[in-house]
């Protein structure tokens with residue numbers, strides 16, 4: 059007539075003074091049952107009507123505090139619930155103990171049921187069924203989480219076929235994601251009645267499972283309790299593992315610590331659940347083997363998969379196991395039984411550990427099974443009234459799973475620890491019949507279990523923001539299984555580490571950025587060198603401020619040079635700053651580490667104080683002799699002094715001040731450099747240069763709307779003027795050509811040649827003057843145009859190029875707009891002056907030619923006159939000759955002489 063259950067966790071507060079000898083184990087015993095069925099083991103269902111303890115409906119929260127109604131009965135109720143829990147026959151728990159936090163789901167309370175709503179019992183014959191209660195929260199709707207569980211009456215035949223009892227079946231829901239959100243969970247396992255129980259106590263049950271999460275205790279009034287999971291008695295070992303064990307393995311492989319412990323009354327099935335039948339048949343695990351071997355079977359499968367999947371990263375796992383028992387508050391290595399009375403030690407890095415405990419490397423599930431068998435054989439067992447093979451100790455099987463892999467040319471290391479704990483069963487002396495050694499064992503078992511309960515309750519309170527002392531040190535078990543103890547300090551450290559990580563991320567980003575920019579200067583430098591050379595070769599050494607004397611590209615090059623030099627210098631400074639930041643991060647890392655260590659030391663000092671209080675209490679109760687007390691005190695003080703000395707030596711505040719000092723010195727050095735090495739002057743020069751550029755740019759922007767119009771107009775005027783001049787020029791040349799032709803007609807050869815020569819000279823001069831104009835323009839950086847190009851075209855092209863250049867520059871260097879326009883105007887003006895000069899020159903030349911031409915007329919006239927006189931002279935001479943001939947020879951005919959004259 060018993061019903062066995064298992065749960066993950068205590069759900070109610072225990073009275074710390076409860077000891078097994080006080081016989082509170084079966085306080086609700088149903089006398090009639092006991093009388094009718096003297097059991098070989100105390101009937102666990104023999105729970106009396108709870109109404110005698112609970113006169114009014116109750117609602118209890120997780121901590122066991124009654125939420126409602128009669129506050130005066132709160133403590134009593136808490137105690138009642140614990141008693142009921144102690145009657146629970148087996149509790150299997152799982153938690154990620156690194157975070158002793160209670161999830162929302164864990165918060166639970168019971169609720170009495172009304173008589174009307176109590177379903178008819180399905181018990182067959184004998185009295186009231188027993189109820190095991192745990193988990194205190196309002197019952198949820200029937201059906202499993204997410205409505206996926208089903209209630210199936212499979213009708214379990216219980217040995218005696220005449221006594222057929224229908225037991226409801228609820229599926230155990232596999233939901234690994236649920237474990238992710240709820241890192242502490244409670245699972246109750248109900249075990250079937252044993253043959254002996256059925257024979258001696260019948261088939262009645264004190265519990266009725268109503269859903270995948272709700273159990274009702276069939277007392278008066280009925281009380282319901284809700285848990286994260288309830289495994290009904292038909293749930294197999296395999297199914298249980300899939301819900302409770304499997305997610306823990308995944309959790310551990312991800313680097314989180316996990317802990318599963320089985321809690322419950324003696325004989326309730328803890329060892330069966332955790333270990334089961336350990337033997338391997340035909341390479342497969344026995345169907346009845348418990349969670350532990352299955353966990354390792356799955357673990358090694360997962361390891362193989364992971365290593366295969368991440369072969370690129372060279373992922374490798376290694377597992378080490380240890381197996382110990384805590385018996386009468388003494389720790390024994392179950393894998394090295396000669397190692398008894400092992401001591402618990404604390405290490406800043408490792409946390410709490412058992413000194414000299416052997417660790418065995420395991421690679422296959424067989425290795426683990428061998429260790430489990432070896433350890434189980436060494437475990438203290440004894441027969442009691444309640445269990446022929448009762449475990450008299452707590453056993454802790456620990457596996458440390460370490461993994462390392464390579465990624466981003468870094469080796470990553472991660473480890474998680476899995477603790478599988480099979481607790482000794484709580485028992486009542488009256489029920490178990492323990493005497494002598496058994497009694498002492500039972501006292502220790504119950505004391506440590508009660509401490510475990512208190513520790514968990516304190517952790518729950520802490521998680522709810524209440525200030526609680528967590529009595530880890532009150533038992534070896536809790537001391538060994540404690541979670542990180544410095545949640546608050548570790549919180550700070552975690553925050554600091556996160557900050558450091560962020561800074562490192564920023565730094566690597568900057569470094570990346572910096573690497574890119576570092577490649578730019580080499581390009582810039584060569585460009586800069588080119589520009590500088592160009593500038594040097596031009597022979598101009600004016601500063602870039604001298605805008606009037608430097609052409610735009612050169613000025614641009616000069617400014618660019620100055621800016622680049624400034625940028626390079628600043629980059630160097632940034633490089634130094636980055637290096638300094640790196641060093642600072644490293645120091646901060648060290649400081650964070652030191653703070654963590656300091657927090658650990660502070661915690662340890664607190665522990666020393668706790669121990670001292672404990673020793674004083676024992677001393678006061680005269681349980682410890684004065685000598686022993688003083689010896690203990692002495693040792694403790696020595697350790698404390700050593701710790702305090704370490705705290706002084708490695709005080710993080712000292713490091714912080716040292717860091718601050720270094721930082722200030724650095725700053726001082728920077729300031730000194732700033733003043734002494736002319737950094738200030740350089741910066742001031744840069745600032746003034748930038749200011750000038752800004753002013754120019756502003757000036758350019760202010761005149762933006764007037765200036766382009768004026769430039770265009772001037773440009774057009776200049777072009778027009780040029781056209782006019784060109785026309786005049788060509789007209790003049792034409793006229794000169796015409797004159798030359800005329801002259802040729804009338805002048806003699808000598809004079810004509812000289813005039814032609816002069817004209818040629820004039821033409822050449824004219825041509826040179828045009829060329830000169832063009833070359834002056836080309837000085838402004840334009841491409842040279844061929845001399846053969848028609849002049850009109852040249853001028854038009856130049857003009858277009860200047861305008862387009864100006865526009866291009868305007869878009870890329872708006873601040874140069876004004877200067878460009880100014881320069882264009884200047885060029886135009888100088889061209890205008892030059893053309894006027896040319897015109898004047900041509901006019902002068904024209905005059906000269908006119909003069910020459912007029913002179914020619916004179917010369918011509920003179921020549922004509924000379925010719926006439928010459929002719930006259932010639933005729934005179936002819937006349938004289940004729941007269942002579944007439945006078946000397948009458949033979950010369952007059953006709954012949956006339957012909958000669960003609």
Ligand SMILES: Nc1ncnc2c1ncn2[C@@H]1O[C@H](COP(=O)(O)OP(=O)(O)OP(=O)(O)O)[C@@H](O)[C@H]1O
Nearest residue numbers: 249323324325326327328329330445448449482483
């Ligand atoms: N789910 C179950 N199905 C079948 N048999 C079970 C189940 N749970 C427990 N048993 C049987 O009940 C008996 C007691 O179980 P077990 O020894 O595991 O109890 P325990 O809680 O470890 O007790 P103790 O605290 O005294 O060591 C064993 O014979 C075991 O085989």
